[in-house]
Amino acid sequence: MSYLESNLKTVPVGWRKILFINWPLVFLLAAVASAGFVMLYSVSGGRPEIWAEPQMKRFGLGMAVMLAAAFVPIWLWRNLSALGYGVALVLLIAVELFGDIGMGAQRWLEIGPLRLQPSELMKITLVMMLAAFYDWLDVDKVSKPQWVAAAAALILVPTALVLRQPDLGTAILLLMGGGVVMFAAGVSLWYFGTVLAAVGGLVFAVLESRGTPWQLLHDYQFRRIDTFLDPGSDPLGAGYNIMQAQIALGSGGWGGRGFMQGTQSRLNFLPEKHTDFIFTTLAEEFGFVGAFSLLMLYALILGFCLHTAMSARDRYSSLVTIGIAGTFFLFFAVNMSMVMGLMPVVGVPLPLVSYGGTAMLILLWAFGIVQSAHVHRPR
Amino acid sequence: MRRSPRDNAISQATISRRGLMLGGLQAAMVVTLTLRMRAMQLERADEYRLLAEGNSVKIRLLPPARGLIHDRNGVLLAGNEQxxxxxxxxxxxxxxxxxxxxxxxxxxxxxxxxxxxxxxxxxxxxxxxxxxxxxxxxxxxxxxxxxxxxxxxxxxxxxxxxLYPRGPDFAHVVGYVGAVSDYDLSKIEDPDPVLRIPRFQLGKTGVEAKLEEMLRGKAGTRRVEVNSGGREMRELSREEGTPGANVQLTVDYRLQNYALQRLGDESAAAVVIDCRSGDLLALSSAPAFDPNLFVRGISTRDYRALQDDDHRPLADKSVQGLYPPGSTFKMVSALAALEAGVIGLDDTVYCPGHLEVGGRKFHCWRRAGHGHLNLTQSLEQSCDVFYYDISQKVGIDRIAEMARKLGLGTRHDLPLSAVAQGIAPDKAWKRERYDTDWLIGDTLNASIGQGYVLASPLQLAVMTARLASGREIVPRVVRSIDGVEVPNPEAAPLDIKPEHLAAVRRGMDMVVNSARGTAKGAKIMLAEMRMAGKTGTSQVRNISAAERARGVISNADLPWERRDHALFVCYAPVDNPRYAVALVVEHGGGGSAVAAPIARDILLFALHGGLPPLSAYPSSQRWRIENERRDLDLVDPGLKPDTTPSRA
Structure with a gap:
């Protein structure tokens, strides 16, 4: 019997739980999502029915999902972790077998009226699975090689499936998201050092493999690397997106060009302006003030999550919170780095802002689990 | 799984430690992102702003409406159509x-x-x-x-x-426009950006070409926002251009039309000049062509036909064509001799039909000779020997000087294509041109307008106007620009003694009006329009001694291109000269038979302001003239002045 279960009597029950929800976090999420609505309205050229309205509906649904998840006791979520992971894995395999092709990759699965992106689901269920795994594992076994290998296997199997779709962005997020949980769980730093060294070696090998029959990445992935290193090399081809994104971002200046006045986004110079590149529109139209404000909202969300993780009294609550916050962090950090030219372009949306139903619902559900950990903390 | 409180505490401590490390890493990343944002949005904002502007704002040109060209009455010669x-x-x-x-x-x-x-x-x-x-x-x-x-x-x-509503009538004077070609652009230094508009029309010949910059106007600009596909999204600002200036010419649409019709199928040119103002009322070159063909893009076949025609319709013979002036040059030689004092007004020369100089026989056109002649009679009968004689005394240099004084051998500054300079030869000219000495035979040939002497119909018209008015008439073709008259001060008197000019004029009067005059058939019967003139027949081939011995082959028996040019210069009224006409019919035969009647008709039309009454003609010609008139297809004399604003 875990510590959690032994202290059940101090946990809020029934409708009283609503008082213990982390309301500032809810408010922050709503603020970020609202920024998203505004930007979606702007990039649609003032036609809310295209992106802004559907996004708002999904956000409403997502909030309901979050609150519902918050009411579910955290130990129940812990017990469902393995099942969730299994379901996500099966769905990933199903995508591999029957998936739809979207943007040159198999990502979508249609189940009746639902269009599901199992890789999105996996980002959260993997974190839950690992948190549950370390909750179960004895503390002194955490850094034992066989258990590290077990955790690594839990990460690598879905990562490999996602990579096959191919979706490099999500694969990196899964890898790093899983790594965050392992790191937080206290796995010896030597392992991380070794992995970093290995990754360095792998990057070298990947670059060296180019043009050979056993080439490790797709040509388009190599081209993304090329254009990342020198966007000017192909200003009308692959480098076009990056150049235009940076022009949009930079031209925003201090105060931006004004709502719906961004020439870059309004005139279609920007690619994927409602999804991966939406941050550039925000930066163009609201300038440094707007972009920095959004970044601060994200940072505050991280802060509240970290506070929840620290104040939790059990391993699952702490680890799942840190894992979800870490995944959330990776989302926006990778997306912003990408559009600001700090990273090659990998398809990662800006969380809660980019247009996308599955991603938003799953993310809010994940924050629901964080809320659940917050609510069901013994007091 | 059971776990001791101590285990749990250790585990939570680890997680907290690691969580703080992660939080630190995340904070570092947030700081990195902030710094990057700062660098791009605050430090390099201007640079990116410029790039964004360049992306989305394009400047489009608004082609200006081309200036209109009118005749002296305000009738439209070149306009713009939708x-x-x-x-x-x-x-x-x-x-x-x-x-x-x-x-x-x-x-x-x-x-x-x-x-x-x-x-x-x-x-x-x-x-x-x-x-x-x-x-x-x-x-x-x-x-x-x-x-x-x-x-x-x-x-x-x-x-x-x-659009050229008058069709071929002004094909040479007004010229035509065509789409800007790469060749055009290569010729212009720093070309106006408007020329780069696809299919922008540029003056190619005539006034259209010479006054191009005036007629073109200034392009307006539109700043438009374009999307990534280059499609216009909206107009940001618009600056209207300035339409080109409207130009009014000195030409008269009716006279030009009549002159061209009167020239008919001949390869010929006629120039009508105002003896007071120098205004060119008609500059006709036949055959003409329809300039509208060129605007619309002429077919290769049509163009080839125009180029291959031996009557050279594309050339503006009135200003570009150079012909030996023949006997029309005799006024020049006569004045040179009078001014030099080598001959008096009453001195006579005996013409036996030829003159031997340096072992060579120089023939008079009349083999039987003219007998004793004074200067006016020499003009009246166009005796060649008289001029062979006086030219030896006066010398070529003084003849050339007189020619230039009368407007020959000088390029008149007119906005027309390839205005010819002609040749008023002298010793220096021959030395420079052929690097040989001037021979006495050259002087003799030049004195009767043969040999090296070349003049355009325009120059002959100017010469005649100067003789008639005694003033240094300067020809002009532009009357006003955008309604502002081009100043035209009265011409200065010629530096020639009035009595000498009077003698020459008297000779020219006799050419037409005396019984022995070479152009007596072209007499005008109305006293108030009495005409003076001078015939000219210039050879385009050498007549060998052998041919002369056999008898000179008549023009009718020669192929067209070897026949003589027929020339006639005239002015009227003799007592108060109003208009002068110079006319050349290429390979037309004799000046008196072919050129004089046409020139007279054109002069009459100009003086009368339309077809003159038949009483202007000698009674023997009236029946024929009346018949000829039936074939004319004259333009409506009542064309209204065009009031279309240039901003069409």
Whole structure:
């Protein structure tokens, strides 16, 4: 019997739980999502029915999902972790077998009226699975090689499936998201050092493999690397997106060009302006003030999550919170780095802002689990 | 799983430690992102702003309306017409072949043209519009507009195109415009950007070319926002251009038309000049061509036909054509001799029909000779020997000087294509040109307007006007610009003794009005229009001694291009000269038989302001003249002055 279960009597029950929800976090999420609505309205050229309205509906649904998840006791979520992971894995395999092709990759699965992106689901269920795994594992076994290998296997199997779709962005997020949980769980730093060294070696090998029959990445992935290193090399081809994104971002200046006045986004110079590149529109139209404000909202969300993780009294609550916050962090950090030219372009949306139903619902559900950990903390 | 409180505490401590480490890493990343944002948005904002502007703001030119050209009465000679055209843009069309096929069901479009357009579409960038057809009728234009939904990428447009309502009459004077060619651009230093507008029309010849910059106007600009596909989204600002200046010429549309008709099928030129102002009332060069053909893009076949015609319709013979002036040059030689004092007004020369100089026989046109003649009589009968004689005394240099004084051998500054300088030869000229000495025979030939002497009809007209007025008349063709009269001060008197001029004029009067005059057949019977003139017949071939011995072959028996040129210069009225006419009929035969009657008719038309009454002609000619008039197809004398504003 875990510590959690032994202290059940101090946990809020029934409708009283609503008082213990982390309301500032809810408010922050709503603020970020609202920024998203505004930007979606702007990039649609003032036609809310295209992106802004559907996004708002999904956000409403997502909030309901979050609150519902918050009411579910955290130990129940812990017990469902393995099942969730299994379901996500099966769905990933199903995508591999029957998936739809979207943007040159198999990502979508249609189940009746639902269009599901199992890789999105996996980002959260993997974190839950690992948190549950370390909750179960004895503390002194955490850094034992066989258990590290077990955790690594839990990460690598879905990562490999996602990579096959191919979706490099999500694969990196899964890898790093899983790594965050392992790191937080206290796995010896030597392992991380070794992995970093290995990754360095792998990057070298990947670059060296180019043009050979056993080439490790797709040509388009190599081209993304090329254009990342020198966007000017192909200003009308692959480098076009990056150049235009940076022009949009930079031209925003201090105060931006004004709502719906961004020439870059309004005139279609920007690619994927409602999804991966939406941050550039925000930066163009609201300038440094707007972009920095959004970044601060994200940072505050991280802060509240970290506070929840620290104040939790059990391993699952702490680890799942840190894992979800870490995944959330990776989302926006990778997306912003990408559009600001700090990273090659990998398809990662800006969380809660980019247009996308599955991603938003799953993310809010994940924050629901964080809320659940917050609510069901013994007091 | 059971776990001790101690275990749990250790585990939570680890997680907290690691959580704080992660939080630190995340904070570091947030700081990195902030710094990057700061660098891009605050430090390099201006640079990116410029790039964004360059991306989205394009400057489009508004072609200015070309200035109009009017005749002296305000009748339109060159205007602008609405040009309905269709363009197609590949990017918007999608399936270009399908759209073109549909278009061909609506407007006439040949297979070759369609293939050419398809080819051009694939060569040019996808968002640049290609002109499919121009000068559509309103019906065709409307048909395309109505079917627009089925024709993606096809834009019906209205532009301005040059139109010459007077057709061939002013083909040489006004000239024509055509699309700017790469060759045109290469010739112009720092070309006006408006010239880079596809199919922009540029003056190619005549006034259109010479006054191009005045007529073109200034282009307006539109700043437009374009999207990434180059499609215009909205207009940011618009600055209207300035239309080109309207130019009024000195020419008269009716006289020009009549002169051209009177020249008929001949290869000929006629120039009518005002003896007081120097205004050129007609500059006719026959045959002419329709300048509208060139604006619309002349077919290779039509162009070849114009080029291969031995009557050279493309050349403006009135200012470009150079001819030996023949006997019309005798006034120059006569004045040179009088001014030099080598001959008095009453001195006579005996003409036996030829003169031997340096072992060579120089013939008079009249083999029997003229007997004793004074200066006026020498002009009246156009005796050659008289001039052989006096020219030896006066010398070529003084003759050349007199020629230049009268406007020969000088390029008159007119905004017309390739205005010829002509040749008033002297010793220095021959030394420079042929590096040989001037021979006495050259002087003799030059004295009767043969040999090296060359003059254009324009120069002969100026010479005649100067003789008639005694003033240094300067020809001009532009009367006003944008309603502002071009100043035309009265010409200074010629530096020639009035009594000498009077003697020459008297000779010219006798040419037409005395019984022995060479142009007595071209006499004008109305006293108030009494005409003076001088015939000229210039050889274009050498007559060998052998041929002379056998008898000179008559013009009628020679091929056209070896026949003599027929010339006539004249002015009227003799007592108060108003207009002067110079006329050359290439290979026309004799000046008195061919050139004089035509020149007289043109002069009469100018003086009378239309067809003169038959009483102007000698009674024996009236019946024939009346018949000839039936074949004329004259323009409406009542054409209203054009009041179209240039901003058409």
């Amino acid at each position: 040009n309905y055209r269709v363009t197609i843009t590949r990017e918007d069309a999608g399936d270009v072949d399908l759209v073109l096929a549909r278009l061909r069901r609506l407007i006439a479009l040949g297979n070759d043209e369609a293939a050419e357009i398809a080819d051009e579409l694939h060569r040019r960038s996808p968002n640049s519009p290609i002109t499919v057809a121009e000068r559509l009728s309103w019906e065709e234009f409307a048909r395309i507009a109505v079917n627009a939904p089925a024709l993606p990428g096809v834009t019906p447009e209205v532009g301005l195109s040059r």
